Amino acid sequence: MHRKFGKKDVIFIGALLGICLIVLGVWYFAGGKQGASVVVTREGEVYGTYSLSQPQTVKIKNSKGKTTNVLVIRDGKADMKEADCPDRLCVHQKAISAENESIVCLPNRVVVTVTNSKKEGMDGFAQ
Numbered sequence: 001m002h003r004k005f006g007k008k009d010v011i012f013i014g015a016l017l018g019i020c021l022i023v024l025g026v027w028y029f030a031g032g033k034q035g036a037s038v039v040v041t042r043e044g045e046v047y048g049t050y051s052l053s054q055p056q057t058v059k060i061k062n063s064k065g066k067t068t069n070v071l072v073i074r075d076g077k078a079d080m081k082e083a084d085c086p087d088r089l090c091v092h093q094k095a096i097s098a099e100n101e102s103i104v105c106l107p108n109r110v111v112v113t114v115t116n117s118k119k120e121g122m123d124g125f126a127q
Contacts, residue, residue, distance in 0.1 A: 020080045036099070041111045048054065052097065062108055069110050078112055080105065089102055096120065 036052040040060060047060060050073060060069040070082035081097035090105035095097045096114050103112040 013095055018056055036076070036097070037115055038071070038073060039113050039115055041109075041113075043109050047110075054076065060108075060110055067081050071112060076104070078114065080112065083110070084108065 038050045038052055040050070040058065042060060042062070048058065050058060051054060052073060053076065055074045056072075058071040058073070059067045060071060062068045068084045069080060072079050072081050075095040077095035080090050080093065080103050083091050084103040084107070085091065085105050086107070090103050090110075093103050096103055096112065099114060099116055101114050106108075
């Protein structure tokens with residue numbers, strides 16, 4: 001009792017494999033970066049947590065309400081575009097995207113760190 005595969009069976013299996021590849025591709029490219037987040041601390045306190053997968057500009061303000069740093073998140077990377085650092089060193093650093101990479105800006109002690117948020121729930125994001 002052997003079953004022969006016909007033309008319809010081959011088309012069905014090919015379509016099923018195609019759909020599986022599309023779902024896998026979407027999961028890999030869209031879902032892979034969703035797990036990463038950017039944690040911003042200012043003067044030792046958490047300022048905010050932002051998704052690395054969403055393009056956004058974060059204006060970091062000091063305790064007096066003045067914007068001191070501007071962080072741009074784009075293409076899965078976080079990059080400090082503006083800062084009040086005396087030597088502007090943190091602005092010249094490369095963009096960060098890997099787990100535990102950080103940007104440090106003084107004098108306001110602004111630290112930007114990429115973390116894996118898969119351990120946290122989605123309610124851990126504050127914008």
